[in-house]
Amino acid sequence: MKLDNIFRYSEAASAHAKEVDSVGSLINWLSVVFFVLIIGLMLYFMIRYRRRSENEKTPHISHNLILEIAWSVIPLAIILVFFVRGYKTFINVMQPAPYAQSEDIYVTGSMWKWDFEYTNGGAVSSQDSVKLSPLKIAKAQRKALQKKSTPEQGDDQKIVALDKRITELESDPKFNNLSYFSKNQDLFSKDGKSILSPKVLTVPINTPIRLVVTSKDVLHSFAIPAMRVKRDAVPGQKREFMFTPIKEGVYYYTCNEMCGTDHAFMVGWMNVVSKEEYAKFKESIKPKEGGTPAEIGERLWERNCKSCHAIDPKAPKGIGPNWWNLWGSERTFTDGTKAIADHQYLSDSINDPAKQIVPGYAVPMPAQGLNEVQIKNLIEFIKTLSDKPSEEKSEEAAK
Amino acid sequence: MSTTTQNDVNFYQAKKGIMSWVYTIDHKRIGIMYLIASSLALFAGGAFALMIRAQLATPGGMLPMTPEYKDTYNMWFTLHGVIMVFLFIIPAIPAALGNFILPLMVGAKDVAFPKMNLASFYLYVIGAAIALYGIVGGESPLTTGWTFYLPYSKETAGAVITMTFAAFVLGFSSIFTGINFIVTIHKLRAPGMSWYKMPLLLWALYATSILQVLATPVLGITLLLLIAERTLQVGIFDPALGGDPVLFQHFFWFYSHPAVYIMILPGMGIISEVISCFSRKVIFGYKAIANSSIAIAVISFLVWGHHMFLSGQSVYAGLVFSFLTFLVAIPSAIKVFNWVATLHRGSITFETPMCYALSFLFLFTIGGLTGLPLATLSTDIVLHDTYYVVAHFHYVMFGGTVIAFFSGLHFYWPKMVGKMYNETVGKIACIIVFIGFNVTFFSQFFLGYTGMPRRYFTYDSSNELWSQMHGFSSIGAFILGFGVLILFANLIASLFSDRKAPNNPWGATTMDWETQSPPVLENFSEDVPVMKKAPYEYE
CATH class of the missing domain: 1.10.287.90 (Helix Hairpins)
Known part of the structure; x- marks a missing residue:
């Protein structure tokens, strides 16, 4: 050193x-x-x-x-x-300046993985990049070397060395089972792509990156040591931090807050690439346009509605009403009036949440600023949340 | 001097039989029982520490990588923390050494409330028994870490309620001791002992007691709320129920940061006594040391947020807490300067207590200085929740408090048991502990610098630095453990030796040394012992 x-x-x-x-x-x-x-x-x-002699005196x-x-x-x-x-x-x-021109990525921790959502709706997860036991890594490296179109000098020796390592790892079940990140640049090809999975957290160089961190279950803490950033992921809160990567490369991130059994495996890679590479990457993870309206609606729920509206019949009472079996049900409001939850009612509720309130949900929903198409997709998604067989559902929808 | 002679019946012989211990209200016996109990806790916590280091000696570890064994590891570090904090380090100096020495030092027959003192010990025993039940009672392993952060501590199946209840009970034990010491120091000082003539250990214990009495109830309430949250789903801390997990951290650290000073202040008191005694010189800056103890006690209540710079806490709150944290560093630094200045022109000898005290200066200085990058907001981003923090607080807690405890233990051992231990073996143990400690924890600074997170049961096998440093750290831990074993073996062996301790083997000046070794039943043979000269007035 x-x-x-x-x-x-x-x-x-x-x-x-x-x-x-x-x-x-x-x-x-x-x-x-x-x-x-x-x-x-x-x-x-x-x-x-x-002390040189027992009779020594000391000054006061x-x-x-x-x-x-x-x-x-x-x-x-x-x-x-x-x-x-x-x-x-x-x-x-x-506390980054609120309107800074930044690339936003939403980071969600859960036991025991990190999910990253991009502004175009694309998403990657730490699990895609982390399930890398040393054995898997060695095998993948070997495969990548063999597939190379232009073999370089020394590749043969590398393959021999890798074969040796693979044999070693296979004979030690403990290591075989050890899925762990390995700070090994060989994991990535020269254009920065992971040789195991392209779905690695990827950010563009020389661009302010704003990470908005939250958690689905317990406390986690998202840290990227090379970027000098770290922040707790607190369930129910969104906390952010900003940094600007200035060097292309591959850097590891970790979870730094004890979160249970596999705390030590909430780790993975962040890949800093050129802006052009990044544009390509972002395009590659973009969810397929269209899909069914209900699918688009579900993604919208995931982003905008999920923290208050549950869609699971068994979920505890949330801040807003549960959406399970909402479509077509009779709603009673605080002023005693009633209405059937149809298209008109749902879109009114989204546009003007305070208009009709169901008892027990006193906190009015903040305006969401959704457009007509988004509201329509969301309602299509709500229609799917029902015990009734789907034929009935479509019948009711037809009404 | 006093009229006691070696022939008076000491407090061990004054009453006999097991019941004389069970029902005793003698502060000396209670101190001895606390000493035995907290030393056992030290060994239990130490055993977990060695298992942690054995697991981390290599990236592959010694445990199979299955969920049960991962939780086993998580339980080890949790129990290491819980046992060391609540069962060893908080009671070790105040309740064990303090109980024995404080009344002797103020020139009293006992503490102000002797029965409450016994109650404190029994609460400790009950708390320890509950904790033991939590460990071996068949509940799922506790894996929350000693901080019990929510929501994990609400979600996990582990023995959270049992353990938090144990800590709750132990808190009362700590409060009782604190109340006792405050009243004793206020009311039972010998004639002639004005506040600024109190030995510095008394100042330190006084400051500690204030912290114990004011801060511990907050922990008690917080832990009760956690239990209520788990059992009744109240919704205070759990965001799924509308609570705030960051609030728990505020409450927890409002106690647990002052608790750090509950741990270190008494140690500082011992160091003041030992350094002055073995330099045979008046302590330099008596008032500064005394006042800095109180300053630390006050400011320590206002710095809890530095544990939460990166939590959900407001960024601007972090700013204030960073500033206050820097302020609390000053009184600690002043103490160190004063101790070193006391050595200047002294007449220094190197008996075992002094060896530990000098080790303390070395280690505590490192511990203090390495706190600065954690108080600085930008560098804390990098170091927070890494091994750097582990290394830093072990330098303060072990290098500071525990080393000071060892120093005090060797210093007061002749008074407590009436026997002299083997000086050479004592020094050898001190050197082994010193080396082992540094090898264990200095390597962890490098781990933290390079981003190794805390509470991981494995690490990146391709990172050579991490493999080396973890390896060093594990080797050091076993050297350290070996040193501590020798230390205790040497002390225990002294019980069976015939090296009787004189009343004042170190030539100290405080009143506790005017008693017989071991003291008689009510400490002093005079009815009202009088303080004849100020402390640290060496002839």
Whole structure:
């Protein structure tokens, strides 16, 4: 380890990393100075003033005001510098300017995977990239080498080495079972694509990336060490942070908040690629246009409605009414009037939520700003949420 | 000096039989029982620590990678934390050493409320028994970590209710001790002992007791609310029921941050006594040390949010907490400067307690300085919830508190049992502990720097640095464990030796050393012992 590398954190690849590392270095080097001073004096006094005879007398030095003021004020001044430098970066990362031109990605933690949703509705999951046991990795590397169109020198040796590793891993069931991320750039081909699965969290270089982090179940914490970012994923809350990757490459992310059995496996890869590559990637994960209206509606629910409206008959009472068996049911409102939940009622409820309120749901829904087509798709989705066989449903819909 | 002689009947001999211990209200016996109980907890917690390190020695670990065994590992670190925090480190210095020494130091016959003192010990035993039931009673393993964060602690099948209830009961034990110490220091000081003539250990125990009395109820309420949340679905912390999990963290750390100072302040008190005694020199900056204990106690209530910089807490709250956290570093730094200044022009000898005290200075300085990047908001983003934090707080908690406990244990051992231990073996144990500790935890700073998260039962096998550092750390842990074994073996062996301890083997100046070793039943032979000279007035 080189001396000037001691106080660098892991590889740095984001715009604010340099500032973070430089504060870190400053603190650490000053700490070294103070440590040497304190412990140096201690050692010197230990030797210089060791007891030489039993009758030694010591001077009565009870205090020294100037010295005491000095060693209170000087450290205070120093740490104020740390404080100021520290919070500036922190606020830029954790409280990004609201209208910054950024690429937004929604990160959702759940036991024990991370899901990433892009603004075009495309999604990838940590599970796609993480289920990589060393054995799988070795096998995939071998396959990639064999398939290469233009073999390079040394490939044969690599294959031999990989064969050896595969045999080793197969003979050790413990490792075989160990699905773990491996910081191995060979996992990715030269154009940045994963050789195992293309569905890796991918972000464009030199673009502010805003990650909006939340959780489906318990606390998690999303961390990308190389980007110098980390934030807890809290169920029911959306927290964000922003960073700008400045170096193409592959970086690992982890879960840093204890979340149960497989906490240690909530890990995966983030791939920083050129803007062109990123555009291609985003296109590749884009959900198929169209689909049935109900499918489009479901995705809309997932994004806009899910936190308050459950669609599972067994779900506990949420903030808003459960949508199961909603279509075609009779609704009674706080003013005593009744209505059948049909197209008109549902679209009214979405456009003007406070108009008719079902007892027990006192909190009015905020306006969602959905357009006519979106509302129609959403209602198509609601129609599918029913115990009744689908023929009946379509009959009712026909009414 | 006093009229006691070696021939007076000491408190061990004054009453005999098992019942004389069960019903005792003698602070010395209660202190001894606390010492035995919390030392057992140290060994239990230490055993879990060694199992953790054995698992992490290699990336593959020693456990099979199946869900049950993953949960087994998660249980190990949880129990290591729960046992070490609630059963060992909080009671070790105040309730074990403090109980024995505090009344002797103030020149009293006992603490202010001796029966409450016994009640405190029994609450401790009951709490420990409940915790033991939680471990071996057949419930699912507890895997929440010692922080019991929701919603996980609500969702998991583990023995959360049993364990939190144990911590709840232990909290009362801690409160009782705190109340007792506050009243004793206020009301039972010997004539002549004004506030600024109190030995610094008393100042430290006083500050600790204030924290125990004010902060522990918050933990009690929080843990009860957690139990209510699990059993009655109240909806305070669980977002699925309309609660806020971040609120739990606020409550939890409102206790648990001051608790860190409940752990370290008494240790600082011991270090003040030991360094002055073995330098045979008046402590430098007495008032600064005394006042800084109180300053730490006050400010420590206002820094809890630094555990939550990256939680759902507001970013601006983080800013305030960062600033206050820096402030609390100052009184701690002042203490270190004062201790080093006390060595200046002293007449220093290196008996075992002093060896530990000097180790403390070394380790606590590292522990304190490595806290700075965690208080700094931007660098905390990188280090939060990594092994860096683990290393930092072990430098403070083990390198600070536990080493100070070892120092105090060796310092007061002759007074407590009336026997001298083998000095050479004691020093050797100290050196082994020092080396083992540094190998274990210094390597973890590098792990944290490079992003190794906490509470992982495995790690990236292709990361060479991680494999090396985890390997080092595991080797160090076993060296450390070995050192601690020698330490205790040496102390226990002294019980069977014939090296009788003189009343004041170290030439200390505080009143506790004027008593016989071990002290007589009501400590002093005079009815009202008088403080004849200020502490640290070495001739």
